[in-house]
Amino acid sequence: MGQKPGGWFSFRFFVFLLVCLVLLGAGIFWHRAIESAAWALISPLQRARVGFDSSENQRLRAELASTTALIADRNALYQENIELKNRLNRNGATAVILAGVLMRPPAIPYDTLLVDAGEAEGVHAGDFVSAGGTTRIGTVGEVYGHTSRVILFSSAGQTYDALLHLASPANDSGVNTTQVVPVSMQGQGSGSFVGQVPAGTSVKVGDSIVFPGIASALAGSVSSVVFDPKQSFTTLYARLPVDLLSLRFIEIEKDSYAR
Amino acid sequence: MRANAWVIRIGVPVLFIIGFFLPWWPLMFVAPFIAAFYGYWLPALLLAWCADLIFGTPVGLFHSLVFPCTVAVVLSIVARSVIIRHLR
Missing domain, CATH: 2.40.10 (Thrombin, subunit H)
Incomplete structure (x- = not known):
């Protein structure tokens, strides 16, 4: 494939080394800023794509996923409710931010979700993420301008x-x-x-x-x-009590990282 | 050979874009490795870097790599170069 003769320390090798160092250096030191800028460009495309997918079938599948989560949630809530009736009425409610799912497995690896709410919407790294009600599915990993990355509890190694x-x-x-x-x-x-x-x-x-x-x-x-x-x-x-492939919306529990 | 080169030059970015919009991340992951395999190291590195930006930092064991796809492509480019020199 056009391999030219020459030693290891050829001009081409130095260019390769320089490109590697620039890319990896930028990746290590400015990866958050670069990812934020990249998602500012990519997220409108993803929003448009998600918009095109919103057929009747997609809507029904999303509703079914939400209902499945609610049914799974119900048994746990019932048991807890019986216990809590005998205790002091302490308020456990949290403020939530609704976010749409832009990318989910298998579009991205590592069991993560990309959602359309970020720093501007008040999302913080470490906030808990639920699929509706009290069904928690993960935590916010990285926060960009108007997008965030959610790490699911089921991510390998967590x-x-x-x-x-x-x-x-x-x-x-x-x-x-x-x-x-x-x-x-x-x-x-x-x-x-x-x-x-x-x-x-x-x-x-x-x-x-x-x-x-x-x-x-x-x-x-x-x-x-x-x-x-x-x-x-x-x-x-x-x-997880939800179908990740059908999940369209999630709720981010505001400031729950501090609790 | 020239026809093959054009297939790679057009096919690899198309594969990457299809992987993004399909959406199925392994296609995006494979595209830079194909470019690296055929000796197009600069497009391979850039595509791998873009894939890492989209995928985000890995969770768990490979978290400290930050850009694992780029690292893997660099290793594959080096491996290809060493193998070609060894077989020549």
Whole structure:
């Protein structure tokens, strides 16, 4: 392919080295500013593309995804509601910023979303992101002018402390009791997590995984349980309660990073 | 060979753009590697850099790389050069 004879330290090699250094140097030192400028140019294109996709079918799929999240949310809320009725009425409500999803997997890798709300709309890095109601799906990773990048809880390598709500049958007096087991969940990508609980824990498919806190939010539901009698732990697999491919809007919990 | 060169020169950017609008990120990821494989290192580096801007900083193990696609393309260009010299 036009390979010219010459040593390693040819003019072409120095140009290659210079370009590499400029690109990687710019990437390391000014990547936030460059990404911000790039997204200022690209986001109108993405908005236009998302606008073209908004057919009836897309709208119905988005509604179905939202409904699925609400149904998954309902069981966790019901259990929590019973507990909270016996306690002080502390306000756990948060202000939210509605944002449209510009890019989602498989358009971008690393289990991230690109949304159309940024610094100008009051978004901060670390803010929690929900798919509606109390269904949390991730945190804001990077904030640009009018766009932000959301890192989903299911991103590979991410680890979170959560609580596993074990649904128990009603006792003799007809009251549902909730057993809570702390669990460390690790993201596996594509909306799935893995975690371990002590062997003997009565975890079932469909049990809820929530984040601790006054506004304890649903993070996922158990989709599979693997028990090996030789091991002292039971491995459980969970999924985000929303369909990432159909997600059109998300809610960013304002200033939730400080809580 | 000249026809092949034009296929690469036009095909690689088109592949990258299709990957962006389809949208399917592996196509965007593959485009700079094809350019690097055929010796077009400057377009390969620029496309990889653009892909990294769009993809953002990786999450988890490769977070510290910041621009992983560009780094991978640089390594592939160096590997291609070493292999060509070795086989010559």
